[in-house]
Amino acid sequence: MSTYTKTMNPAQIEELEHRLKDCTKRKTPPYALYQYKTSDCVITAYASGKVVFQGEGADFYIDSLPSEKKSTPAASIKEQFPQCGSDEVGTGDYFGPVVVCAAYVKQEQVSWLKSLGIQDSKAMDDAYIRKIGNQVMSEIPHSLLILNNAKYNQIHSSHNMVAIKSKLHNQAYVHLQKKIGMLPSLCVVDQFVAENSYYRYLKNEKEVIKNLHFETKAENKYLSVACASLIARYAFLLSFDAMQQRYNFSFPKGAGKNVDISIQNFVEKYGKEELYNIAKLHFANTNKAKIM
Structure with a gap:
């Protein structure tokens, strides 16, 4: 098991917690701000500014930390159109796929999108996303990638989560470039890894x-990233629905204790081999459920 300690400033600690909000928050230890x-x-962040990473994936999380914060772009850049943005969902869910979307927004679509209240999908109700998702997908040029769990488990045997996300983005x-002909000058990634590390993970790709x-928290700043987030969430929900219908089983989202119970119930009904097709097996939930 690896352990790393990094000194971070208050803004970096806050940004890190934002990135961890889909993970399980534990009882805060003494002198700590949070533990996930x-x-x-x-990952434990202390009031002193020290952040401790412990576990098999610690080196990957250290590597995924954004580099020192660059100057914030002028507000006018956020309103520069056309623009593209990309985001992902499902990486914190034990059940269900990983979905990545890149979306293209033109100036003439801005008023309509804002009238729909488009924002980060994590801040939008799933029922509303289901209501407008198909309409947004029909009007907004986009590229959507859905990595099912069987393929995810196969890839994860040789690639960590950050590498997988980098390749998908x-x-x-x-794909989006081929669809619209040429990408605009502003293409935004909701930052999950330092820029140099992102491109290092892509060194063997044919096209980069x-x-x-x-930029961190880009889904709350750039309309294109918000659209990508919404479309990805909508596709994730549809995939989740299809999975529940196929197995006639109610799968919980996230990776909490209720997931551990569901794993046991699912295995009793379908056998542990079938987990390979519907779950991210490297999650700690697999071991906690004591079925492997």
Whole structure:
């Protein structure tokens, strides 16, 4: 098990918690600001500014930290159109796929999108996303990638989560570029990894989209990223629905204790081999359910 300690400023600690909000939040230890449990790492932020990463995935989370904060772009850049943005969902869910979307927004679509109240999908009710999702998908040019669990488990045997996300974001932009002809000058990635590490993960890819803008919390700042987030969430919900219908089983979202119970119930009904097709097996929930 690896352990790393990094000194971070208050803004970086706050941004890190924002990135961990889909993970399991634990009882806060003494002198700590928060502690989160991911699939393969425990991350504890202390009031002193020290952040401790413990677990098999600790080195990957250290590597995924954004580099030192660059100057914030002028507000006018956020309102620059056309623009593209990419985001992903499902990485914090034990059940269900990983979905990445890159979306293209033109100036003439801005008023309509804002009238719909488009924002980060995590801040939007799933019922509303279901209501407007198909309409947004029909009007907004986009590239959508859905990585099912069987393929995810196969890839994860040789690629960590950050590498997988980097490759999916790049491929989404590659597909979008072919769809619309030429990408605009502003293409934003909701930052989950330092820019240099992102491109390092893509060193063996045949096509790599360069000159992307990386920014944390981009889904709340750029309309294109918000659209990508919404479309990805809508596709995730449809995939989740299909999975529940196929197995006639109610799968919980996230990776909490209720997931551990569902794993046991699912295995009793379908056998542990079938988990390979509907779950991210490297999550700690697999071991906690004591079925492997």
